[in-house]
Amino acid sequence: MHISKLTLVNFRNFRNATLIFKKGINTIIGENGSGKSNLFRAIRLLLDENMVRAAFRLAEEDFNRGIGSWKGHWIIISLEFEDISHDESIQALFLHGTSVIGAAPVGKATYNLIFRPKKDIRQKLSKLKVGDKPALAEIFDKLTISDYETIFTGRSTCDFSDLKTYASIVGDFDNVIFPKETEFPQIGSKTPIYLSLTKEVCFTYIQALRDVVSEFHNNRTNPLFNLLKSKSGDINPAALAPIVKMVGDLNTSIEQLDDVKLIRGDIHKTIKETAGETYSPATLSIRSNLPSEAEELFQSLRLFVGESHDSYEGGINELSLGGANLIYLTLKILEFKYQKEKRVLANFLVVEEPEAHIHTHIQKTLFDRMQYSETQVIYSTHSTHISEVSAVESVNIIGRDGTFCEVYQPSNGLTPAEIGSVQRYLDAIRSNLLFARSVILIEGDAEEILVPILVKKVFGISLDELGISLINIRSTGFQNVALLFHDDRIKKRCAIVTDLDAAFLNVAAEVGDTAARTSYKEKCAASQKAGAERKVILDKFATGNKWLGTYYAAHTFEVDFIECGNSAIMAKLVDEVYKDGATIATAKAEISSGNKALYGKRVLTMATQEGKGWFAIKIGAHVDWKTKIPKYLINAIVLTHYQFSREVLANIIRYRAGLHSMEPAPPADIALLLSYVDEFVLGKIELTDIRKHYLAILPGDIFNDFLAVWQ
Template sequence: MHISRLQLVNYRNFARTSVTFKGGVNTIIGENGSGKTNLFRAIRLLLDGNLSWSASRMTRDDFHRGLGPDWQGHWIIISLDFADVSDDEAVQAMFLHGAGDAAAGGAVDRASYTLVCRPKAPRRVQLSKLAAGDVAGLDAIRAEMTIDDYETALFGKSTADFTDPAAYTALVGDFSAVQFPAELEPPGLGFRIQGAMTIYDHVCFTYIQALRDVVEEFRNNRTNPLLGLLRSKSGKISAATMDPITALVDQLNGKISDLDDVQEVRRNIRETISDAAGVTYSPTKLSIRSELPTEADRLFQSLKLFVGEADDGHEGGVQDLSLGGANLIYLTLKLLEFKYQKGKQACANILLIEEPEAHIHTHIQKTLFERLKYDETQIIYSTHSTHISEVSKVDSINILARSGASCEAYQPSVGLDTDQIGALERYLDAVRSNLLFAKSVILVEGDAEEILIPILVKQVLGISLDEMGVSLINIRSTGFENISVLFHADRIRKRCAIITDLDAPTIDITVHEGDTKETITDKGVAERSAKAGADRHERLTAMEAANPLVSCHFADHTFEVDFIKAGNVQTVVDVVPELYVQKAYRDAAIARLASGKLDEYGPQVLFLANKAGKGWFAVMLGRLITADTIVPGYILDALLKVHAPLSAPTIAAIIDHRLAALQANGADELDILMLGVEVEKYRTGEIDLDALKASLLANYPEGTLAEILSRL
């Protein structure tokens, strides 16, 4: 049996979210603040017997913040669905009487277990008696309602899709129309489970928290995983084994107490008391005794773990280990704890591991993930490690992402066939799997774009791709469809921009009489490249038309050619001396680059790129990029499209940077100062974007600033 679905409604940073799981290993990935820890806590509230029942009593802060001040009357719903329920008689009996749904043959094949935090019955009765549209009455009830008016209840056999707004309204009520159900226990909730029936005794569940302060965990007897393991064994020690040890401890206690120094201190204490208080008020007896424990459980608590990391034979305590070593030991002990529990033959074995990558080397992360597989066990990881996501199965991944005040869950494999999923799994290495974590993604085909676009953005716009939450991924091919298929309303609901070349020829490709064999070959290569570019354009634009989350942006020729075409001749010219030793060759190359003729500068810049190697040529150009460099229009389009809409602070930061560049190039200082005031007004909301653009364009109607503003 395994968890097949988790539904969260109005819980912390989840408004309404459904997360699907498979048997075996599952991965939950997401940036910081995307809800991974809250999702795990939701599962623990239903399955973790180590949490007291009081943990399920919600507070005001547990309600989704999107509800704002009007949270009163709303419900928090946390629901787990289970699949592949065992046909074991005891298991079937539990779910037939509690949380299961029987199939046609009478056996339970699906089970649900739902926790609801809702107003208590008297408050629900009050709401149900309101006349439709009685807003004033609703406001009055809600004004009196506090968290003390709420109860927590468990239900089994729930059939509702709680994340469906219509289903939620049917169960809870319509706050806008002021219509609330008359039934106190609507059928969709299922059957209420009383306190006597608990799933804890039937599920082997272990939670391994994010590894924060492992040394402190070992110091605390309550959280020390070694003590937990030892306690589980202490009760199994026979009397025949324990009695000789107890006798030795008693003997040791006696010898310590009988030491001459100990007895001397005892006598001195008696004498000092007698001198100070007199015989009448002195204790009649006084002794100093050793009390080493003789019980197995207490003796085990005195055991410590010693580990050696180096080959010098030294063993030290956990506090002496490296962070990575200490975390690895902690994780190992928790896994062993799970193995011990798993031996109890529970109906489900579920292991939750929160961010196992903390302080652990990347190679160990990947090895741990690939090797950590137990029979008949469901493992759910949360992570923001690209190395773990690299080796995760695409169809077992859930991506959590922030969307405004809420967090959403995406399943990247929804609707994809086996071949598509397999191709994605082969493709997503540690670098490319960054796209699973980004707010938005730009896909490029080669090294030049991968190296230079981040530099261009930082120098010309004044902010980095990382600051914008954009991941730039070099797929090193033109097979963009294989990756962009991830970005879809049914899968990852994030924007994806594709930047690629049309490879239009820079030379006349007509074969003329008298052309050399080499020229004819070059023209043939150019023609085939142009044909491939045209086909790619047709294919990608069709895909773009069918998917509003994907946009495609094309260089007319190649990045290098279009970089010059945009107005960056001097930047390329400045690289030439690094590539030619002889002056004649340098001068000829510079002349062709500066000619302004496509059929001259095009072939020349491509020759230079191939001569140096496209990646190294990009590195050389990157050293010369400044705030005055012109970003080709198709790249600017891609960047502003994929990050749309830009926030006011981001727009203001970009404009501030461009104004500083204008001032550095001799613009009137007073003009820049006055425009800076306008930017600040926009930043604080005193004027809107259109008003700001009008002021800026009136002063600077051309140039990079105008190009950026035209795209906002």
Template sequence: MYISKLSIRNFRNFSNASLDFNKGVNTIIGENGSGKTNLFHAIRIMIDESMPRITKLFETDFNRSIGEWKGHWIIIQLEFQELDSSEEAQSIAMHKIGAADDFDSTKGTYSLYFRPRIDFRRSLFELSEDEDKTDDELEKILTGISLNDYETVFAGRGNIDFSIDDNYLKYVGDFESITFPDPDEEKTDVYGVKMYGISIPNEFACTFAKALRDVESDLRSYRDNPLLNLLRDNEKNISVAKKAEIEGQVEVLNNNISGLDEVKGVSTGITQTIKEAVGETYAPNVNIKSELPSDMEKLLQSLKLWVGDPDEEGHEGRLWELSLGGANLIYLSLKLLEFEKVKKENKIANFILIEEPEAHIHTHIQKTLFQKLDKQKTQVFISTHSTHISSVSAISSMNILGRGKQKAEIYNPSKNLDGGDIVKLERYLDTNRTNLLFAKGVILVEGDAEHILIPELVKKVLGVSLDELGISIINIGSTGFENVAQLFHEERVQRNCSILTDNDLSIVELPDSLIGDSDYEKSCRQSEISGKARKQKLDAYCKGNKYLRPFYAKHTFEVDFLLANNSFEIIATVNKAYKQVADKKRIKKLIEDKDVAISGKEVLRLAEKFGKGWFAIMVSENIDNITIIPKYILKAISFACPSFNTNTLFSIAKYRLKKLETRHFDGDDTDYKKLLSELISFDNQIEAIEFYKKQLPEDVLTKLIHLAYA
């Protein structure tokens, strides 16, 4: 038995979420604030025996996107598969799959409804039946509802996924059209059957290891201490004779300590002082006694972990002497061992939930820990924002959470991909590349030069990093764009992905006839033919997919960078790389030639000579705020990050003006200091940005804004 699906409606930052799970290990990845903790809390409400059975929810538990919460429902639903024949499992089974008498007893659902009590739901239904119903009458009913008028109901065997909007509108209510269902119609096939007499969480073995844990504090806790839970379980196995012997020894020890002359002396002194102060009549009798616990369970509580560093054999110390990583590793190990001990054969399902295991744990341990977690007959859920863990996880068992406006966005990166494509992706997504799963936008490139130079262009020209813009740039190398780009799709990861590649148009004019081509012309012609074929294929692949868009250099990255009026950066690179003045002059003349057949050929020769990646590093050292970002790259950045927040744009504007004060094009007499002063004088940042665009219509920031909001 395992959880195959989780649906959430209106709970915290989940408006209408649906996540699919597999047997074994399931990974939930996402940036901070994307809802990983809220998702785990929703699951634990349903399956964790340690959670309060009377689930009390509050106004703040309603998703903000619904506006006024009154009258709305919070719904959490679990779908199970491979149910056994036990009474407990079958209480949630009989999942309808067809005609009235057609059921599948191996599937089931278990739901929580936090909803207004039936008298309010009746009032809403009666209003919806009134032909003269008005919004004011609806508002009057809703205003009278408080949290005290809500009930929490657990039900099994329901057959409707309420994360689907049409189902919610039909079976909960449409507040816009004032249409509500009759609560007195018992639709057990929709809402399920209320659970009476069986507590489903009691039938599960569930262990939860929280993130950001205070290990030392948890190991002192009476309730949450995994070490104590393990010892409690073993305490039952200690023989009666052994218990009596140990408890008797503690009694003797207590008497010996209490009988020490030093202890008796203090006791006598206290008694004498009190009598002298208040007299014999009112003075209480005082004695000092040792109270080491003699009860076996309390004795076990006194046991503490002593630990040693693997690099210091023979030394042991207290837990707090370890690094945070070491302490967290021990804590996780205890939780896993606790789970193995608690897991019983008579439990109908076993679950482990581990929240952000990467907290303070070394990267090698993260990956090893994850790979060791595939427990038989146990379903594991791990939440993470670690690329190390996501790089060794299977995307077929992965859900991605993204931060949307007032609600989480849910993506399943393997949805509707065939097995071969999934295998290719999993092989490709190593630690450096899985950051594309966390990004707000992605740029795919196929060479080291673009991968090195584009981030430097953005940082030095705009004053922000691609990371600050939420963009991941990924070098696909020889993998092929399609193998990675298939992730970005309406059915999978709904994030914009720009594909940057070369069109490879020849930099020399080619005659119509191939006869008589020089070796260089043959090479240029072949590159142009390959470039046209690649463009046709890529354009066809991206067509109809709003999350994918290709952008092409007319010739190649190096040539188009030069043609964007960046000869200064190339020449500065040459001046540092070459020692002979004659070489510097010769190359400078070639680079500054207006004929691309000459200048383009020379920049390609330099890239080939030093190696494209290394040449890009050399050029990056000479980029500054007036370097020109080629238009096709600017378009790719704009598409990958379709909306720039106002704070970011204002920050870029200030950076640009500060830099332009001291470094601008020859002949530019703009008073940038004055512009900066005027810009920061605006109380409204939007007005400040409009001012910037008006004053500098040809500036790179203005062009970027126009591209983003075109």
């Protein structure tokens, strides 16, 4: 048996989200604050018997803020199970309340937690006239969280994530349309308390490792103590009897020490001298309190570990963070194994960010080994070393959108061949493709090296700060990766950036062409033809997909870099590439000529001679805030990131204005521009206004190209 689906409605970060799970190992990816911990809490509320009953009583803060007022709304957490065993005892459990109606034998089942207004409130809502907002407001004014109830149901037949279904059961708050009924068979029948699923499954939750030492000091959370405690019931009492006797004899021996008896007598005497006979205690003893019960003895045990080979063993507090976390993980997994032996219905291991402080090689090994028979593993991670070797079909990605989060399945709707292509790419390249807020796909070393440098130097902000991942797909093929970004899969923006390889000279044969020139023209013509064909294919591929954009360098990055106004930088590199004086002079003249046929051929020759990657590193050493960025790259950055906050735009303007102000002859009205920026941040003026002021005060600045994208 395994969890096949988790549906969350109005629970914390999740307004309406569905996660799909497979047998075996499942991966959950999401940035900080996206709701991974809340998601695990939802699962635990239904399956973890260690959750106290008070946790089922939800609060106002558990409602998603995106719905506005929580009053009247329901929180729904629904688990769907598949591949349920045909064993008679297991079937009996689900037939009593959690199976899908009509299933015989049960192969699929649901188990739901529903937090809703109590029946008297639902009755009041059902009697409202359509559109009677004053009456609705009157009910809600008196409504408190104590008017809510928590129920567990099974045998549900509805899709809780469907908005129309939700409105038909809970109500249409905007139009004040509420169902006349107060009970709905489609949400399932209430599950009897004595049939709690938590007592039938093996469920272990390993929380994110933030303070391992404190976990070991707390008997409730100490994994070593829990292991020993779970085994204490299996120990033969006869085996413990000699130990208990030895502890008792040791206690007596300590109490009979002369110094102990002397101090006891002195204490008793001093109390009588101080308080008198009447108010003094009748008896007083000093006793050794070494534990003699098995559980108490186990509480006194501590784990000592040696990380090096010098035979020294230290306590958990002496270990490195990674070492302590690895020990904690190991003990929790062993705890799961012990529990697994006692439960037969299903086994679930839920792990939150197992990679904390652990070496990358251990992370990957941990993932490879975290596979247990008849066990479903669900874990969240920030590690590319773990996530990128996960099966893409078993990945859920959480994306933030304002006050709520969405969940994406990157393999949804793909063919097996397409999934295979994506999987092979992810297996080979440890990229942060699945973690990004937005993605720019490139296929060249030059762009991979230089785009981050250009953005940081020119705009004073990094791609990481913008949440943009620059992914070099190399020879994988754009479509094989870009197909992930789609309404059916990952709803994040993706830019495809590539070269058109348009020829920068007349490729037609001319009288007098040498064999070498003819060959060069044919090569340029072939590249130009391939670039044009590639554009047709990619434009067609991206058409109708709002998450994809295509952006093209007219020629290649190096040529377009000069064309947009960076010939001076390239001229500086000539001395680093060539040693011969005559060649240096010729190359500098060609780079600075303004003739594309000359500087285009020269810069590509230089790049080929040095190697494109190394040549890009050399260019990067000369990039500064005055460097021009080709417009196709600016468009890709702006339209991929899509929403720049006022603060981000303001920081870029302040950065560039500050650099302009340090020039020998700074532009006039820099202070005025900064005052406009302050008004923009406060919302007193809009983007169109700041764009107009920036253009007027700094007319030749490259940031005008950036701002112009929004026109």
